[in-house]
Amino acid sequence: MFKRTLKEPDTRLRHERWADTMSSNFDVFQYLLFFILIGIPIYYTIGYTMPIFLAPILLMFHGANAIPRWIKRAVHPVLVTALVMVLVSWVISLTQGHSLQWGLQRFKTGNSYLQYFIGVKSLPPPSAGDILTSMLDATIVAWAMPMLRLPFRPFATVLIEILVPNLFLAIPSLFIYPALCFAIGTSPTNSLAFAPCSITLALAQTSPNNLGGNFNVITPVVVVSGICGLIIGPTILKLIRIPGDDYVTKGVVLAANSSAIATAILLEAYIRAAALSSLSMSVFGILFVVLTAIPPGGSAPMHKTVR
Structure with missing residues (x-):
């Protein structure tokens, strides 16, 4: 009465499977490469924290948002990302001998994108939190x-x-x-x-x-x-x-x-x-x-x- 369905074997070549995996997870690979090739070298050479903080928070939110919906109601992706990002910021700061407070202060400077657009002088480079806050403004309008x-x-x-x-x-x-x-x-x-x-x-x-x-x-x-x-x-x-x-x-x-x-x-x-x-x-x-x-x-x- 019931017909048993068998899973067809994957006949694709190895490079085809890798290509499909990278295409379906393009964002993850992009953020990971951004963290390894740009964030780490810049942080450990000139001390600029934006790339090394921005890539992990995007990766963590992408992973937290992929959990089942019934789990999201109890453990929201925003809360998980925020808590894990505090720990990551602490670890990254400790590798340079800094405290957690130092890392959190450089995660968000509090300057808005409008200040950079109108050319306010003596502003520090934008941090990861400044970029995310600017995107939030555009998202609310959308x-x-x-x-x-x-x-x-x-x-x-x-x-x-x-x-x-x-x-x-x-x-x-x-x-x-x-x-x-x-x-x-x-x-x-x-x-x-x-x-x-x-x-x-x-x-x-x-x-x-x-x-x-x-x-x-x-x-x-x-x-x-x-x-x-x-x-x-x-x-x-x-x-x-x-x-x-x-x-x-x-x-x-x-x-x-x-x-x-x-x-x-x-x-x-x-x-x-x-x-x-x-x-x-x-x-x-x-x-x-x-x-x-x-x-x-x-x-x-x-x-x-x-x-």
């Missing part, structure tokens, strides 16, 4: 493209469905998270760093100018918060029985809690939810930045008090 694949729907209706929930989510994020962190003993500056935990990293890094939070704490808080929201969020949506075709709810809820990480995952399975998620995370981030820009006591009165 996520607006899935909106073109959505069926026609009145824009005002979609905007209201996105704007109202994000407004009610941005206000608690700004006021509740810092208060809870401070109540359990976290320092004031670190507590304020938890306020932008649900917005994109690019916008979250502007919040210290408005809130005064610890800049060094914001990045890990945003990344870990996004991963946790992505792990727990879909399960909660199933428990409260959100329909599978309710792309507005999925996109808005996951974007407001996991931001860019959720949008990237939704692009693989739910293109409509991903389109609404990219729009929702932009609205949520803008609302949060606007709220943080309001001065604590409001603006000073423009008129004189009449006695």
Whole structure:
């Protein structure tokens, strides 16, 4: 009744199998050669860290992204790549007698690509983190493209469905998270760093100018918060029985809690939810930045008090 299928023997020549392997893993071989032939010689001759740091993080993310999807929900590729990259940076720094802090400081200088484009003088060469941050900005803009694949729907209706929930989510994020962190003993500056935990990293890094939070704490808080929201969020949506075709709810809820990480995952399975998620995370981030820009006591009165 059932026909047993036998695997046909591979009759290709050895060089043909090697060619097929290299073609299917071209990125991996390219990053590996970049690390060996460019990164290592440059680092050990002039001390420039960008090539030797950039190639490993690309290789690690490529490998972490190849794991099964059910494992990704518990061990996200971004988190795995970040943790392993810290260890790799430490080992590479130790080979030259430097500390982990030295390596992390040279992984990202904090200079944006705009500063290099406009010709700001006395800037150090861009680091691996600067290049990845510049690519992140372009990626966020590109996520607006899935909106073109959505069926026609009145824009005002979609905007209201996105704007109202994000407004009610941005206000608690700004006021509740810092208060809870401070109540359990976290320092004031670190507590304020938890306020932008649900917005994109690019916008979250502007919040210290408005809130005064610890800049060094914001990045890990945003990344870990996004991963946790992505792990727990879909399960909660199933428990409260959100329909599978309710792309507005999925996109808005996951974007407001996991931001860019959720949008990237939704692009693989739910293109409509991903389109609404990219729009929702932009609205949520803008609302949060606007709220943080309001001065604590409001603006000073423009008129004189009449006695």
